Structure formats: C-alpha cells, structure tokens
Amino acid sequence: MELKVLLEYTKDLHILYVEDDIELLEATSELLSNYFSTIEKAVDGQEGLDKYLEYFQNNENYYDIVITDINMPNLNGIEMSKKIYAINPIQKIIITSAHNEVKFLSNAIELNIDGFITKPIDNIQLTKVIYKVSQAISNQKFVDSYLEVMENLNLELGERNKELFNKNDKLEKSLRVLDTMVSKKKLTTPARAEKSILSDAELIEAQIHDLIADDLCELKEIHSEIDFTIIKIIQSEDEVSLELIKEIVNKFIKYSSILSFYTFFNELGIAMSKFSKTLSENPLPENQESVKNIFMLLESFMFVLGHWQDDISKSDGTKVNSFDASLISDMYTITNLWTQKEPEDFDEDLDDIFDF
Numbered sequence: 333m334e335l336k337v338l339l340e341y342t343k344d345l346h347i348l349y350v351e352d353d354i355e356l357l358e359a360t361s362e363l364l365s366n367y368f369s370t371i372e373k374a375v376d377g378q379e380g381l382d383k384y385l386e387y388f389q390n391n392e393n394y395y396d397i398v399i400t401d402i403n404m405p406n407l408n409g410i411e412m413s414k415k416i417y418a419i420n421p422i423q424k425i426i427i428t429s430a431h432n433e434v435k436f437l438s439n440a441i442e443l444n445i446d447g448f449i450t451k452p453i454d455n456i457q458l459t460k461v462i463y464k465v466s467q468a469i470s471n472q473k474f475v476d477s478y479l480e481v482m483e484n485l486n487l488e489l490g491e492r493n494k495e496l497f498n499k500n501d502k503l504e505k506s507l508r509v510l511d512t513m514v515s516k517k518k519l520t521t522p523a524r525a526e527k528s529i530l531s532d533a534e535l536i537e538a539q540i541h542d543l544i545a546d547d548l549c550e551l552k553e554i555h556s557e558i559d560f561t562i563i564k565i566i567q568s569e570d571e572v573s574l575e576l577i578k579e580i581v582n583k584f585i586k587y588s589s590i591l592s593f594y595t596f597f598n599e600l601g602i603a604m605s606k607f608s609k610t611l612s613e614n615p616l617p618e619n620q621e622s623v624k625n626i627f628m629l630l631e632s633f634m635f636v637l638g639h640w641q642d643d644i645s646k647s648d649g650t651k652v653n654s655f656d657a658s659l660i661s662d663m664y665t666i667t668n669l670w671t672q673k674e675p676e677d678f679d680e681d682l683d684d685i686f687d688f
Contacts, residue, residue, distance in 0.1 A: 338367060338459065341466035345396040346370040348387070350380035350412065351428070352404040360453060364399075367462060377407025381415055394419075396469055397462075399426045399449075402440070410439045417443060424465050428453065471619035474672070479625070485661055543597075543644060547590050552641055558583045559634045566627050572616060580630075584608040600656050607663040614671045626669055633662040 347368045351357040352375050364371050372387065372395070374380035380400060388394055398416060400409040407415075413425050426447040427440050440448070446468070447461040561580055565572055585608045591601030616623050640655040 338463055338466070341470045342367040342462065344369050345466060345469065346372075346387075348372045348374065348380060348384060348395040348398045348400075350374045350377060350398070350400040350404070350409065352376055352401060356451075356453075360458075363455070363458070368397075376404045377409060377412035379406070381407065381412050384416055384419075394423060397424045397426060397465060399428065402427060402429045410443070413440070413443055413445065424469060426461055426465060468619070468621075471617075471622055475622055475625050475669070485665070540596075540644065543594055547593075548641065548644060551587060551590060554583050554587045555634065555637060555641065558587075559631070559638075562627055562630050562634060566624070566631065572623060572627075577611070577616070581608050581612045584611070596653065600653075600659060603660045603663055607667055610667045611670060616670065617672055622669065622672075626666060629662065629666050629669065633659065633666065636662065 345368050347364060347370065349357065349361055349364065349371055351360065351373075354375065357373055357375065361371050361373055372383055374383050377400070380398070384395065384398070398413075400412060402409040409427060413427075416423050416425065424446045425443075426449060427445050428449045428451055429440075430451045446465050449458055449461055558580055561576055561583075565576055584604055588601045588604035588608060591597040591604065594601075616626070636655055636658055640659065643654065
C-alpha cells in the first residue's frame with residue numbers, strides 16, 4: 333500500500349501506544365510516527381489509562397486509536413481496554429499479542445477489539461490493520477459531519493417553514509377577501525373578467541382536484557413500495573444489492589414524472605428527477621456505516637413525503653408547498669452523502685435549497 337494513500341486517513345490522528353517492552357515501544361513508536369500526528373507512549377496498562385484520562389481533560393476529546401500489548405504489569409491490556417470502553421464505548425483499540433498469549437485473545441474478541449497484530453510485529457500486517465481502522469474512523473467522522481450539518485439545516489428549515497405557514501395564512505385570507513369582492517361584483521362584472529380574477533386560485537384548486545382524482549392513489553402506492561424496500565434494506569445484514577437500488581431509483585423516477593404534470597409540484601418533481609439520476613449514476617459508498625446512515629435518512633425522507641401526501645389529500649391549496657423546502661434539502665443531503673461530497677461544498681449551496 334502506498335504511504336500517500338495511508339496518510340490520507342492517518343495524518344491527523346492521535347495515538348496512545350502502550351507496551352512494557354521498552355525496546356519494542358521505542359522501535360514501533362518510531363515507525364508509527366511516519367503515519368500519525370501524535371503518539372503518546374505508556375509502559376503499562378495503568379499508565380496508559382491515566383494518560384487516556386489526562387488527554388481527555390486537556391483536549392476534551394479522546395485518542396483516535398489505542399494500541400496496546402496484552403501481558404503487562406500493574407494492569408494488563410485486556411483490563412485496560414475494558415476500563416477504556418466503560419469510559420468511551422466507541423474507542424478504536426488495536427491489540428498486539430505474542431503467539432503464547434492465546435488464552436487472552438478470546439477475551440479480546442469478546443470486547444470487539446478493532447484489530448489484532450501478532451508479535452514480532454510485521455510492518456505489512458501493521459500497515460493493513462492501521463489502514464482498516466483509520467479508514468473506519470475517517471468514514472465515521474465524515475458521517476458525523478453530515479449529521480451535524482443536517483441538524484443545523486433542519487433548524488434553519490424550521491424557521492423557513494414558519495415563514496411559509498405565515499405566508500400561506502396571508503394567502504388564504506387574501507383569497508377569502510377576493511371571493512367576497514367578486515361576489516359583490518357578480519351583477520356588474522363580465523364573466524370573462526371574473527374568470528381572469530380567479531384564474532390563479534382556480535388553477536391551484538383544479539390541479540389539486542386532478543391530482544387527487546387521477547394520480548394520488550398511484551403516488552401513495554409508489555411511496556409504500558419505496559418505503560417497504562428501504563425498510564427491507566435497513567433490516568438486512570447482507571450487502572445492498574444493485575437490483576434493490578435500481579428498484580428504488582425507478583420508483584422515484586416514476587413518482588417524479590407524475591409530479592411533472594402539475595405546475596404547482598413541478599419544482600419538487602424536477603428535484604426528485606435529479607435526485608433519482610444521481611442515485612442511478614453513482615455507486616453506494618464502500619463503508620457500511622455510511623450506507624446504513626444513507627438509508628436511515630431515506631426512511632426519514634419518506635416519512636416527510638408521506639405527510640406531504642396527507643396534506644394533498646385534504647385539498648388545502650394553501651399548504652401544497654409547505655414541505656417542499658424540507659423534501660428538497662433532504663434529497664440534497666442524501667445525494668451528497670451518497671456521492672461522498674465534502675460538507676464544505678454542501679454548506680456553500682444552502683442558499684440554493686431555499687430558492688423556490
């Protein structure tokens with residue numbers, strides 16, 4: 333494996349290395365210094381635990397990776413790992429062990445240790461384990477950054493939706509005033525003028541009526557089929573099949589094509605069409621944790637889409653676009669996570685989400 337590739341994942345990580353063999357501790361630390369930003373050394377489990385706690389007090393964060401020997405004085409590597417997991421259950425820990433320490437390995441496996449390196453330490457094996465663990469850390473940080481962005485965006489969307497509801501209330505009041513004015517002028521206003529005054533309101537009402545009569549049942553059926561497939565993927569422990577991805581994409585395409593027939597839903601339809609195109613043209617991320625988060629977000633998106641359908645069913649013309657901002661931003665978030673787009677790029681486009 334090229335050093336450049338490995339450094340992409342390791343260069344900013346901070347390591348605690350615990351080893352009672354001083355010669356091995358120094359030699360391996362020198363090797364690890366080629367990869368990691370910081371390497372803190374400890375000569376037994378108790379010192380390692382103390383330094384682990386001290387690091388958090390000084391940095392308000394934990395070491396990215398703990399690498400520890402098993403058989404050590406004062407506190408062995410297994411007991412130290414148990415104490416660390418009690419403090420931080422998601423800590424990444426790599427165990428180094430000699431061949432004669434097999435009796436300890438079953439305990440390490442029960443702890444769900446992230447990697448094992450046998451002694452004498454082989455550089456190739458060390459590199460492979462470091463790459464696997466560091467890549468998992470990088471992927472998790474990537475997902476966490478998106479979840480933070482999404483949380484902030486949802487707060488912003490909440491404020492935006494409040495504005496939309498206020499505007500809808502004003503529109504509803506205006507329509508009532510307009511109906512009153514038209515009623516008073518019925519005897520003196522030509523029919524063509526009356527039709528012109530009411531054309532926008534009639535258009536909204538007519539499109540909602542047509543959608544309910546002709547297509548809403550089909551939209552709900554497609555929605556249920558997509559939702560069922562997503563739940564099946566979330567509950568499955570197997571790798572996501574291309575057939576299921578194609579099935580979801582094709583149903584989103586069908587859903588968006590129906591929306592495109594209606595002017596008031598055209599923007600949502602276009603956004604969903606682009607969303608479907610992106611999913612069909614890009615493979616899922618290789619990291620399983622990222623895939624899991626994508627389908628959890630898709631399930632949340634389908635929940636909001638279901639509420640949108642419910643509002644349409646109520647024939648309320650003032651609320652037909654209330655969920656547009658939320659639905660479009662959710663699709664934007666999912667496509668960026670799917671394509672592994674950087675969060676910084678996501679932030680730059682936030683204004684475009686609300687340009688509707």
